[in-house]
Amino acid sequence: MSELIEQALRQRLQRHQGAGLWVVDENLARSQQHPLPSGLDLLTNRYDLLPGLAACGPVQFSDFDFSSWVHGTLDQAYYRVSKEKAVVHHVINQLSLRLKPGGRLWLLGGKQEGIKTYFTKARERLGEGGLHKLGKGDFVAELCRQGALGEPLDDQRYAELRELELGGERFVSKPGLFGWDKIDQGSAWLIASLDEVWQRLAVARPRVLDLGCGYGYLSVHCARRAVDSVTATDNNAAALAACARNLGACGVGHQVVAADAGDAVTGRFDLVICNPPFHQGFAVEGELTDRFLRAAAGHLEANGQAAFVVNRFVPLERKAAALFGEIDTFADNGRFKLVRLARPR
DSSP states (O other), X not given: XXXXXXXXXXXXXXXXXXSEEEEEOTTOOGGGOSOOOTTEEEEESBGGGHHHHHTTSOEEESSSOOTTSOTTOEEEEEEEOOSSHHHHHHHHHHHHHHEEEEEEEEEEEEGGGTHHHHHHHHHHHHEEEEEEEEETTEEXXXXXXXXXXXXXXXXXXXXXXXXXXXXXXXXXXXXXSTTTTSOOHXXXXXXXXXXXXXXXXXXXXXXXXXXXXXXXXXXXXXXXXXXXXXXXXXXXXXXXXHXXXXXXXXXXXXXEEEOSTTTTOOSOEEXXXXXXXXXXXXXXXTHHHHHHHHHHHHHEEEEEEEEEEEETTSOHHHHHTTTEEEEEEEEEOSSEEEEEEEEEO
């Protein structure tokens, strides 16, 4: 989050009065997490933010489910816009319904993130508002509900999972997930190499852990093989819902766990698969790879193995050296590399 947006949001949160709701997506700066005025609830779709947000005030984790807040009861609402348009439209629609007449909605974001367009649409929905420049292309919009609401913004039925045909296969997914409507090329390459991965397993029916499952592409392909069970984990509420539906259609034992880089997963596994995200919020976050490596080492059976696919510029082998006794880069196509890790230290 830009420093100007962070400062503007903090100022408005600290001046809050009445019944309010702060909607938090992945772009929250850790420095935003501090005690907040009474009467202000928090809603986030990110499990990794829960510990810090719980110290700020009452917080709920969901795929932006607003059903706990009654229509027409909020005095103020705050939202730093998300990256996905359908998510932003959904949140604006839901907050509009829950504001009292005269209630205020604060939207914050950058010009390149579409804040001007979001402001225009939100003003048509709510009835009144102003847009204030913070500097360097960052803006804060103040909107006020004027009685009857205008037409809702097109949120592409955000609350619903939708069926997609991807690579000739059927999956459910939804906006708000990274690459929600496509097959990640790295994941596809890992799946194409699963025979080689399976040949090195010490057991015939492995217990599989998918770290950072997304909508479940890797999990589903593993579940279609001879497995004992599949456990999938992610920190995004929409990903968990989609993955649970996709795995449920496979007819194998499975569980889907909300976790921050696997921290809430229990047990050990014969195979850990991972296509680690290297983007967090709007910035590249190299430390994420370290955390996924630590999770893999901590959850791997002594004779198990982990299979990672990463962009070839990620120094996974160096990062893994302190955690694994066996590191094998068994494929490199010039863009991605496949790394097998075994014998956790």
